[in-house]
Amino acid sequence: MELLKKFKAVPGTQYGSPKEVWGFRTKSHRGRPEIIAHDFLKANADKLLLKALRLRRTRIIESLGAHHIIHQQRLKGKPIHRAYVTVHIARGGHVYMVKNRAVPRELLKPSADFKIGKETARRKALRSVTKKQGQAQVFRAEPMWFPLKSKLRPAYRVRVQRRKPRAADWLIFIDGKTGLILRKYDNLAAATGLADIFDPNPVISLQRTQKLPLPETRRLLRNEKLGLSVPEAAYTRVTLRDLNLSGYLDGPRVSTRLTKNRTRQMDRKFLFSAGKKGFNSDNRAFEEVMAYYHINEAIRYLEWLGYRGARAIFRKPIPVDANGTQDDNAWYSPHERSLTFGLGGVDEAEDAEIILHELGHAIQDAICPGFGQSQEAAAMGEGFGDYFAVSFFADKKLRHFRTAFASWDGIVDDDLDPPRVRMLDEKITYESFDHSDGGDEHDNGQIWSATLWEIRTALGREIADPIIIESHFQLDGFTTFARGARAIIDADRNLNRGRHIARLRRIFHLRGIGPVE
Numbered sequence: 001m002e003l004l005k006k007f008k009a010v011p012g013t014q015y016g017s018p019k020e021v022w023g024f025r026t027k028s029h030r031g032r033p034e035i036i037a038h039d040f041l042k043a044n045a046d047k048l049l050l051k052a053l054r055l056r057r058t059r060i061i062e063s064l065g066a067h068h069i070i071h072q073q074r075l076k077g078k079p080i081h082r083a084y085v086t087v088h089i090a091r092g093g094h095v096y097m098v099k100n101r102a103v104p105r106e107l108l109k110p111s112a113d114f115k116i117g118k119e120t121a122r123r124k125a126l127r128s129v130t131k132k133q134g135q136a137q138v139f140r141a142e143p144m145w146f147p148l149k150s151k152l153r154p155a156y157r158v159r160v161q162r163r164k165p166r167a168a169d170w171l172i173f174i175d176g177k178t179g180l181i182l183r184k185y186d187n188l189a190a191a192t193g194l195a196d197i198f199d200p201n202p203v204i205s206l207q208r209t210q211k212l213p214l215p216e217t218r219r220l221l222r223n224e225k226l227g228l229s230v231p232e233a234a235y236t237r238v239t240l241r242d243l244n245l246s247g248y249l250d251g252p253r254v255s256t257r258l259t260k261n262r263t264r265q266m267d268r269k270f271l272f273s274a275g276k277k278g279f280n281s282d283n284r285a286f287e288e289v290m291a292y293y294h295i296n297e298a299i300r301y302l303e304w305l306g307y308r309g310a311r312a313i314f315r316k317p318i319p320v321d322a323n324g325t326q327d328d329n330a331w332y333s334p335h336e337r338s339l340t341f342g343l344g345g346v347d348e349a350e351d352a353e354i355i356l357h358e359l360g361h362a363i364q365d366a367i368c369p370g371f372g373q374s375q376e377a378a379a380m381g382e383g384f385g386d387y388f389a390v391s392f393f394a395d396k397k398l399r400h401f402r403t404a405f406a407s408w409d410g411i412v413d414d415d416l417d418p419p420r421v422r423m424l425d426e427k428i429t430y431e432s433f434d435h436s437d438g439g440d441e442h443d444n445g446q447i448w449s450a451t452l453w454e455i456r457t458a459l460g461r462e463i464a465d466p467i468i469i470e471s472h473f474q475l476d477g478f479t480t481f482a483r484g485a486r487a488i489i490d491a492d493r494n495l496n497r498g499r500h501i502a503r504l505r506r507i508f509h510l511r512g513i514g515p516v517e
């Protein structure tokens, strides 16, 4: 095995040994990659400050073009925390890179000996998380050496999981001599970010903040079609909650991971004015930010209603492709349980009501798998999505716009005042349901959404939203308006002792939906 001559190195700040060595490529070596790695480290031990260190091979990872051999440094039979040495070997047996976090020989003297046992360490770790019995689960304590200011402390690594009041997954390092906590991380800890977004869309926000007449709003926003941007006044600054620390738009409820070339901001700031490429609506990342923010907030609302813990509707993050097609379309996929937003016309994810409509399909499918397989169920799916979105944002809208669904997506049609994709208060009844093969579920859905909106108007959001969502738990994929109506009545019975049944029946009767006796 050859000695390294020409190479580049990233010097380590902690130990003085090179942290990363690259810019070289050895000649081809035959044999098993782990043997090549071993020979290479042995030949270059001086250069890498690895002389006389105990390295144990822990993993061999095979990728398409290379093998990656991971070694863990040990001392007196115990691993040293984070002291890894990884050798990267390209196909054909060429070593081309080494990463080195090993502690060099002169620093290998522990600054103390183990005094406490594993059980004491577990107890101390558990007690640092909760004082109450049975609230957390503690796993076994692993003895190790913990580098602290260039010294090695004897330590135990203990994992503690907690469910309540907030789920947490702690990794705790307990000093093996003193029993004090050396370090403690919660792997589930979340961070917040900042973003400028549309809430729910620029038509509504300009009306709300600028009080401009509609033609003026239209003129301002129409500029976008001329290649000019939506004015800054249309944006709202919000806190992005529950982000993990990756810099991506990833959290426990939603992840934009299906989006190609997804945005990554290590400072978690997605602002209109951020640098050269601000996060305005012309930026492809804007749709991702919109999807993350609005889906996270909407699912938080469901949790606030009580659908959390054992009653949670969603058990894992909903994956989103925020720029998934050039078409003027958005959809929920029941196979992948994912959401896709397109870029035709107004970008779909630039209107939060479109986002929440699609989330509505995801909610129904999560509660009631395969929802929407009959014509009436499909119409209820569309109607519920419109209702869920409009109900969610109603308080942010001036009265004139309150029942207009997706006024930004619908801005292109000059004849519509208010601009919208659909309305929630059409004066239509079940008699106008188009049962023919050409019947459109979105049109038919307006009978259902108008009924739901009427319930909300009569009972208020705090009563209407819960009974409407709760009703889905007794429905199936082939349901009908009549059964949906009876399910809402049952939900009122279960949640409110049936206080609103008389009013609900009246609403269903007047819409021609029933029988509901």
Ligand SMILES: [Zn+2]
Pocket (backbone or CB within 6 Å): 357, 358, 361, 381, 382, 385
């Ligand atoms: Zn839909």
